[in-house]
Amino acid sequence: MCDRDEIHSQIVQTLRNTDFPKNSHEELIESLPRGINTVYTADRIVMTAGAADKFIKETDFPFNNAEEVADTIVERCVFFDSK
Secondary structure: OOHHHHHHHHHHHHHOOOOOOEOOHHHHHHOOOOHHHOEEEEOOEEEEHHHHHOOOOHHHOOEOOHHHHHHHHHHHOOOOOOO
16 A cells, blocks of 8 residues: 555544534544544655645535545645655
8 A cells, every 4th residue: 555545544544433524624623533633654654634634725625524535635745656
């Protein structure tokens, strides 16, 4: 699994059992186990939820499921390899 897939999977896992839709940054962050301090790690990447939240725009809301959140973050992370 590449870094992108691993981070995506971890985001989905942390949001899997939360209620959707998420209508704001605040709702999204509050639903994470450690809030903005929730950490996602992959082989070469360590990213907090606070850092990941910077990739989400107000116009992205509402999110209807965990996969939408993960897709948005991973697509916008410029530090991922294009593999």
